[in-house]
Structure formats: C-alpha cells, structure tokens
Amino acid sequence: MTDKIRRYYKQEDFVSYIYNNVKDEGRNTTDETLHYHELKKIHDGIIRTLPDKRRRIYELSFEHELSCPAIAGRLSLSPRTVEGQLLLARKTIRTYLKNEFSKVG
Secondary structure, three states, X not given: OHHHHHHHHHOOOHHHHHHHHHOOHHHOOHHHHHHHHHHHHHHHHHHHHOOHHHHHHHHHHHOOOOOHHHHHHHHOXXXXXXXXXXXXXXXXXXXXXXXXXXXXX
C-alpha cells in the first residue's frame, strides 16, 4: 500500500494541475476559462458521490491543502487511514475522468 501511495504522489495529478494552472482567469483565454469551469463542475459532482468520510478527507487535502498527519489529527484517524482514503478518492476521480474523456475522443 505504501508503495502505491508513493507512486501516486510522484505522478502529476491532472485535476490539481488544471485547478492550479487554469483558475487564474486573468491570463487565460475564454475557452480555457470555460474548460476550467466545466472541469470544476464535473470534479465537484464526483466528490459529492464519495462516501462521507472519504469526501471530508479529500476536501481537507485538496481544498484546504492539509497534510495526511494534519488531517489524521483533525479527524482522530490514523495517518494510514487518511492515506488509504485519499488514494481511493483520487483513484475514483481519475477513473471517472478517464472514462468520461475517453467517450469524447
């Protein structure tokens, strides 16, 4: 499990990349801004389908940029539980996006 988590953190997280590089609307085209808002809407919809605990952990990590130990302390969970739940949440999001965008192309 630890190796899977390490491998994942070494990979580029597509959703994080889009959020961090396209959300600054001042430097992007209208198309990029529209794509950002569409992706955000899809992403938020996927997050709403996650189980409550997994969703909360993912939101603390993604939106509030807390580390696994910080999330574990805040929610009274072990850091391993937080890591596992983040891995599952990201896998769910990645799989959904991959399936959705493979239909388009």
